[in-house]
Amino acid sequence: MDMIDHYQPEYVARFVQKVCTCPACQQAPEGWPHVSVALKNQQRESLSMNCEAAASAILLDPEAFVLSATREKAQGEQLLTPWKEMLNQQCINLAVHPAMSLEVCLYAIGVLISKAQQYRDNGESDPAMLASMAEQLMLLAEQGVLERQFGELPAIPQNRLSALKMMGSLRLNLNLPMAEKMGVMLKLSELSIMPPARLEERLAGLDFTKRQITLFSEQPHILRNLLIYKLYHDVFPGVECANYGEAYLALATTFFRLRTLCAIAAGERGELSNEQVVTFISALSAWEQQHPLTTDDAHTADYSLLCGLSLL
Numbered sequence: 001m002d003m004i005d006h007y008q009p010e011y012v013a014r015f016v017q018k019v020c021t022c023p024a025c026q027q028a029p030e031g032w033p034h035v036s037v038a039l040k041n042q043q044r045e046s047l048s049m050n051c052e053a054a055a056s057a058i059l060l061d062p063e064a065f066v067l068s069a070t071r072e073k074a075q076g077e078q079l080l081t082p083w084k085e086m087l088n089q090q091c092i093n094l095a096v097h098p099a100m101s102l103e104v105c106l107y108a109i110g111v112l113i114s115k116a117q118q119y120r121d122n123g124e125s126d127p128a129m130l131a132s133m134a135e136q137l138m139l140l141a142e143q144g145v146l147e148r149q150f151g152e153l154p155a156i157p158q159n160r161l162s163a164l165k166m167m168g169s170l171r172l173n174l175n176l177p178m179a180e181k182m183g184v185m186l187k188l189s190e191l192s193i194m195p196p197a198r199l200e201e202r203l204a205g206l207d208f209t210k211r212q213i214t215l216f217s218e219q220p221h222i223l224r225n226l227l228i229y230k231l232y233h234d235v236f237p238g239v240e241c242a243n244y245g246e247a248y249l250a251l252a253t254t255f256f257r258l259r260t261l262c263a264i265a266a267g268e269r270g271e272l273s274n275e276q277v278v279t280f281i282s283a284l285s286a287w288e289q290q291h292p293l294t295t296d297d298a299h300t301a302d303y304s305l306l307c308g309l310s311l312l
């Protein structure tokens with residue numbers, strides 16, 4: 001019997017199962033929100049973000065991602081290739097790097113992913129190439145070069161506008177008081193019918209509000225934990241994923257949507273509570289799981305990647 005690494009983050013170890021009344025738990029099977037990502041050569045213990053109590057455990061604890069490992073029997077059949085394992089690990093290394101802001105982390109992951117796709121398309125499969133690329137990126141981050149490059153990315157307002165318009169079709173099961181829920185849902189649904197000039201104005205207003213929200217600078221671990229969770233739990237860019245650009249676009253879209261939701265709820269004063277953010281992330285996660293982002297087959301991985309970068 002093969003013994004493999006079995007990982008458990010602190011958010012799983014510290015999670016106390018109690019009766020949870022969140023929308024997802026009302027139709028949940030036994031044992032949920034505990035989830036195992038069982039692969040042939042490693043296993044990752046986790047919780048589903050769709051449960052609000054689990055989302056709090058994942059997002060609000062700065063220590064949530066301290067990882068412990070044991071050797072246990074393999075339960076899964078699917079193999080995580082050394083290439084994918086390294087790519088995922090290096091994405092996580094970039095995500096936890098202290099020299100980078102969240103946006104610069106996402107940018108660095110985009111650069112790594114793009115290079116990885118090039119290597120892969122050229123038939124290269126030596127994981128050491130990914131490690132050395134990530135090392136170079138970290139060096140550039142420490143020298144402030146990545147931040148400068150990120151600041152010089154050309155803006156593609158059209159992508160942000162269409163991502164905003166698409167948010168009009170989000171149907172979120174928000175666990176909020178009825179009046180608050182209705183307010184957010186109305187502001188979302190009007191996005192799909194706004195004339196282009198109004199939509200542009202709204203985007204500018206929301207972008208302004210996003211910068212006023214102090215919660216994310218006061219508690220930077222919330223969004224950082226969301227990023228690490230997406231990388232760890234989804235084994236980003238995905239065990240079976242062949243189009244890395246598409247996976248990256250989905251990741252960037254989640255952050256764009258979340259920040260927009262927060263700006264909608266925060267209003268002009270930019271005030272937002274921990275609980276609201278947890279509710280949004282949890283509801284958005286449940287919706288996105290049911291409605292994965294689909295991209296045009298004609299779009300190359302590079303095109304999707306550029307779209308993703310323009311949403312940061």
Ligand SMILES: [Zn+2]
Pocket residue numbers: 020021022023024025050051052053054
């Ligand atoms: Zn729950």
